[in-house]
Amino acid sequence: TNLTQEGAQSLADKARILQQTYSNSNTKIKRMALVGCDTDGVDQALTRNFANAVYNDMPALKQTEITGRTGQVQVNDNGTKTMTTGGTKTIYSWDNDGRGIAQKTETVKSYSDSLENPLGKFDDQIKEIDALLKITPMSESTKKILTDTRNAFSDINYIYQTAPSSVEHIMGLMEKHELELKAYLDEHKDTQVKESLEAFRDSLNAQCADLQFEIETRLNEEFSNILKEKSENQVLKLIAFHEKLLSKTNQHSQLAWLTYQSLEKMKRAASNTLSKMEDRVSTLDALSGEEKIRVLAEVSKHINDLYENLEYFKEAVQTKIKEFKTKTLPLLELSTWDKEKVVDVYRVPLVDDNAFRVVVQLSNNIAYGASTLASKHFGNSTLIHMDEYGNYRVVYGSELESIPDGTEVKFEILGHSNAVKKTMGKRTAADMAKSILDLKAHIPKTVDVTAVSLKGCSAGVDYGKDVLIEFNKKNFKPVVSSKLSTTEMHPFGRTFTSRVYHSEDNRTAWKYDENDKIVAVPYSDEKHHIVLFIDEEGNPKVIKTHDNKDWKKFKGELRVKVVAENFPSAPDALKDFQAQLKTQGAKMSQIDIETGGKDWFKGRPNNTLRTYGNITRLMSGFIESNITLRVDSGPYSGTTIFGYKDAPHREIVAHGPEYVVSYSDEWKNNYIAFDYNRYNIPLFCMPIKSYADVVPYIYIAESHTKEMVLSQLQKAKKEAGESSILKVVVITDPRYLIPEQESKDLVDYLSQKLGVRIERFHKDTDSSKPRLLLSKNPGDSEAQVHGHLAETTLHQDTPLHNWDALSQDQINKLDTESQKPKLSLANHDHQVLIQTEADDNVKDNTLRLASKHPTQTTIVQMQKDGTYKVVYGAKLENITGRVKMVAVGYGREKNGAQTLGGRNESELSDNILTLKRDLNPANTTIGRTSLVGCNLESNNPTNNPDSQYGKQVIQRLRQGGINGDLSVRSSYVSIQPDGTKVTSNTGVDNWKHKDSEAKTVYSYDKNGKVESKVYDNNGVLVKYNGQHLDGTRYKSNVIVQNSDNATVAEAANALFNKRPNTSVIVRFDQNGNLVTLKGEAYTPTGGTRVNFVDHGANLSQEGAQSLADKARILQQTYGNSDTKIKRMALVGC
Structure with a gap:
């Protein structure tokens, strides 16, 4: 020290x-x-x-x-x-x-381990105390103070050795014991070791002074380093440093100057930071959208840092920071909010000529809903973005100050709500009232604000009333309405609450009456110019008009409500009424039809929502008006159909209580696309035209159970009407890859319930085509797996000219991958991938292999007789260096014979040798040959555990001049989108990357004999020439199927099939009795392995003791002088 x-x-x-x-x-x-x-x-x-x-x-x-x-x-x-x-x-x-x-x-x-004379801080004092403690006689109080002092010195030494930077802690210990020594000396003035204790006290005092100097030196150095940084990075560090100085209450006098300096520098850094941020925002107009958002976020961070520490800054600086925080920045951030176009396609005429809507959007992520609200009254609305501080900007329509005199304004407020916190747009009722009053202050006094509609989801049952009460405090008494449940905004500007359009039960509306009491306000028909009733004979009768005006005096565009209980008479009656209105300079632009208490299509067979959609579209064109048709009775009661004569693709939307259907000319094929809209509501996209056969396409996510999927598909089937369901396609997107067994369960379930072909697809990327993983036809015993390279159907030797070449998209994807940094091929300069079958899955697996090393890959498509073509990469004669040959195809087994891509050992070897002859022998050497197909080697869960396929291939290759080694898989194999191989012992789940024990490597030893090796993931040889080297070769296998789950049963059967002649499958029934499920004829003997097979969560839930009890029963059942249980394994995740 x-x-x-x-x-x-x-x-x-x-x-x-x-x-x-x-x-x-x-x-x-x-x-x-x-x-x-x-x-x-x-x-x-x-x-x-x-x-x-x-x-x-x-x-x-x-x-x-x-x-x-x-x-x-x-x-x-x-x-x-x-x-x-x-x-x-x-x-x-x-x-x-x-x-x-x-x-x-x-x-x-x-x-x-210990030193006698270390060069430490208090070593000499400790030695002196040890000598003093040997003096006799000595009082107990003297012994105690000496012992305490020694312990203090030892503690200080230890901290110096282990944490020398803990200067303040060390100093605290010194000061504490210095005071103890002083107190002892004051009380015991005649102690026999007085001089030594005084020396110890003085030593501690001197060391404290030294440490104080060191602390000040360190603090000054820290202060100096902070001042070297940019001012915007200094502020928080200076504040933390200043607060650290203030916390040193016992050193105020020594640190006073540094404390003062840090505060002054902090104030200067704050002013400099503020100036820099002002400079940054002055350049924002020149920046692009993303760069502008990034700079604003950076500026906002620094201003927030200043804002949270206002108390340290001068009053003038505080004022500027507050202004920047609550005015300057929010207005700039408002300019980055998303904007959606306001369109006139879905416009609905307002009943009062002087009516006007001010739509207020309270956050950035609801631009779509806000724009549709403004579009509903296109030409008579203003759309405003407003932040939490009350700053706003007009993004469509008139400025508030320019709203014409005599206009009646209704505010429509859209923001996210929180019923627990009772807020909308992060505003309490009082905050909301203030925001609206601030906006109202910009509106001319000659304009009357009559209503406020709070369009967000429920912020609490009394939220609207509470806002009205706050308004009343400022003598403002409009009608205030709010929603009581989940609210949805649709593209046509209509608002649905709890899936229902215009529901009295799902909204509240309040006003002050003439007695200054708050009263409820019901829905009103005052939004229609005319209310019309059409009787069963088709006679129209005007039963109400706005302000009791003579309907024959209306001019311009009108909104008309129609009650028509009989469909056949309605279209002609409305067309005639439209013609009559045109003669007086008026026109029905929006017709809202209610079917009343009668079902328009009762008794008609195969009646679907498409029927209502067709009628709505027919009337919209026939009458030249936008149509809203509300179904009030029958099986579709509660559904509203929206038809707009100028809508893109003549779209008709049917909004039912359970789902939404969009009929459009955009859907020109026989597909029913099924998805969820932004409110997580089922949405069907269907062609308006009927087809004999249709195919429902459904996208599912992790939260969708198979029962939910079935329910929605049944609805799609219902909407198909007379059309037959050809097949069902289930798709997952890149963000959700459903586990394969769960996927198979879903396919089996849907196939059983719907009785049609089910196809299961997955999209690897948002832009890629869906990839077929599973399919099942009615009557199939199990789903066919398309993802891995095992197949039970016969090989189809398709002529090469009928094979699909690589599409331009696939070539482009490989070209794109080739631009990315990639690891080079291990031990090889190039690889030749041989696609052995025309099958799409084999092709896709080959492409995914190529994507891992695209610049070092040639893809060859080759039919069984050796005819081939190069479809990607360098031609064979142009390849140089060490070459890896990779054959990709389905592994099949029939009657004990293995094939890859439909080829036996001889045929595959001849194919590879054909390619060898076309390589330039002067420039190339073939290294390893890799056979990428399922279950080609022993240890595989097929019926051929003694396969010699790999051995015979390498022997034939050597006869043809290829001397490299050869690798084969002993399990199911599939290629991931990134080109990596994964393997599974079941082909159903438990896929592993780099499972070395699933690969057997054949080569020639120094004597020219074929040898086979299997390594574990640590590179340890575990199997040589078919013999296990780690003692895992057991004579018998007892497989405990620990539950009835389908995945568990499949896994147990896969383990059984590895050694069917020496295995049994057992389970414990509800009474704890052991029941044999498979292999009853075999009695386990010799060294025996027991596998408990179940989901890991189930095993954990059951617990160790229960499993141990089962192990005891197994031992009592099978253990004897000839049978020893050598290993027990809990097989589960």
């Missing part, structure tokens, strides 16, 4: 004097050592700083090594040094090549 306190520069100055004194042509200083405890280490940079000072100031010493030590050290009587166990010595030297300091750790020659 003395060396540390003296400092690196002072020691370097001494080194200079030593150099000047002793160095000459015959004398070179080769090493300098700082011999003391902890002169180097993580928390101690003394030796390195010393080396830096020496090398910078004295070039002549750049050949000198400088050493320091981490840990305690003592110098022995013989001059050698000993360190405590674990101590290290670091050597610093000048690196002429790197032009800097290099370092290395050198082995310490002598260690000891």
Whole structure:
């Protein structure tokens, strides 16, 4: 610590004097050592700083090594040094090549767990106390103070050794014991060790002074380093530093100047930061959208830092920060909010000529809903973006100050709600009232604000009433309405609450009556110019008009409500009424039809929503008006049909209580696309035209159970009407890859319930085509797996000219992958991928393999007779270097014979040799051959556990001049989108990447004989020439199927099929009795392995004791002098 306190520069100055004194042509200083405890280490940079000072100031010493030590050290009587166990010595030297300091750790020659004379802080005092404690007689109080002092010195020494940077903690211990010594000496003035205790006290006092100096030095250094940073990065660090100084209550006087300086620098840094942020925002207009958002986020962060620490800054700076935080920044951020176009396609005429809507959007992520609200009254609305501070900007329509005199304004407020916090747009009722009143203040006094509609989801049953009460405090008394449940905004500007359009039960509306009491306000027909009734004979009768006006005096565009209980009479009656209105200069632009208490199509067979959709479209064109048809009775009661004569693709939308159907000319095929809209409501997209056969396409996510999927498909089937369901396609997107067994369960379930072909697809990327994984036809015993390279159907030897070449999209994808950084092929310069079958799955697996090393790959499509074509990459004759041959195809087994891509050992070898002949022998050498297909080797869960396929292929290849090794898979294999191989022992689940034990490698030994090797994932050889080397070859296998789950049963059967002649499957029934499920004829004998097979969660839930009880029963059942259970395995995740 003395060396540390003296400092690196002072020691370097001494080194200079030593150099000047002793160095000459015959004398070179080769090493300098700082011999003391902890002169180097993580928390101690003394030796390195010393080396830096020496090398910078004295070039002549750049050949000198400088050493320091981490840990305690003592110098022995013989001059050698000993360190405590674990101590290290670091050597610093000048690196002429790197032009800097290099370092290395050198082995310490002598260690000891404890040192007698360490060069520590209070070692001398501890020795003196040990000597004093031997004095006899001595009072107990003296012994105690000496012992306490020794313990304090030991503690301080220990902290110095283990955490030398904990200066303030060390100083605290010293001050504490110094006070204890002082108190003892004041009370015991005649103690026999008075002089020693006074010396100890003075020593602690001196050390405290030294530490105070060190603390101040460190703080000054920290302060200096902070001031080197940019002002915007200084502020928070200066605040933290200043608060740290204020927390040192016992050092205020010593740190007063530094505390004052840090506060002044903090204020200056804040002002500089504020100026810089003002400069940054002044350049925003020149930036692109994304860059603008990034800069705003950065500026916002720095301003928020200042805003949260206002108390440290001058009043003028505080005012500027507040203005920046609540005005400048929010207005700039408003300019980055998303904007959707306001269109006139879905416009609905307002009943009052002087009516006007002000739509207020309270957050950035609801732009779509806000724009549709404004579109509903296109030409008579203003759309405003408003932030939480009340700043706003108009993004469509008139400025508030420009709304014409005499206009009646209705505010429509759209924001996210929180029923628990009772907020909308993060505003309480009082906050909401203030925001609206602030907007109202910009509207001319000659404009009357009559209503406020809170369009967000429920913010609490009394939220609207509470807002009205707040308004009343400012003498403002509009009608205030709010929603009581989930609210949806649709593209045509209509609002649905709890899936229902215009529901009195799902909204509240309040106003003050003439007695100044709050009363409820029901829905009103005052939004229609005319209410019309059409009787069963088709006679229209006007039963109500707006303000009781003579309907024959209406002009311009009208909104008309129609009650028509009989469909056949309605269209002609409305067309005639439309013609009559046109003669007076009026027109029905929006017709809202209610079917009343009668079902329009009762008794009609195959009546679907499409029927209503067709009628709505027919009437819309026939009458030349937008149509809303509300179904009030029959099986579709509660459904509203929306038809707009100018809608894109003549779209008709049927909004039912359970789902939404969009009929459109955009859907020109026989597909029914099924998805969920932004409110997680089932949405069908269907062609308006009927087809004999239709195909429902459904996208599902992790939250969708198979029962939910079936329910929605049944609805789609219902909507198909007379059309037959050809098949069902289930798709998942890149964000959700359903586990394969769960996927198979879903396919089985849907196939059973719907009785049609089910196809299961997955999209690897948002832009890629869906990839077929599973399919099942009615009557199939199980789903066909398309993802891996195992197949039960016969190989189809398709002529090469009928094979699909790579599409342009596939070539483009490989070209794109080739631009990305990729790892090179291991031990090879190029690979030739051989697609052995025309099957799409084999092709896709081949492409995915190619995507891993696209610049080093050639893809060959090859039919069984050896005819081939290169479809990607370099031609064979242009390949150079070491080449890997990879055959990709389905592994099949029939009657004990293995094939890959429909080829036996001889046929596949001949195909590979054909390609070899077309390589340039002068420039290429074939290295490894890889057979990428399922279950081609022993240990596979097929009916051929003794396959010799790989061995026979390598033998034939060698006869043809290929001497490299060959790899085959002993399990199911599939290729991931990134080109990596995964394997599974079941082909259903439990897929693993880099499972080395699933691969057998054949090669020739030094005697020219074929040998096979299997390694584990650690590179350890575990199987040689078919024999296990790790003792895992068991004579019998007992497989405990621990539950009835389908995945568990399949896994148990897969294990059984590995060794069907020496295995049994058992399970425990509800009474704990052991029941044999499979292999009853075999009695386990010899070394036996027991596998408990179940989901890991089930095993964990059952618990160790229950499983141990089952193990006891198994031992009692099978264990005897001839049968020993050698291993038990819990097989589950």
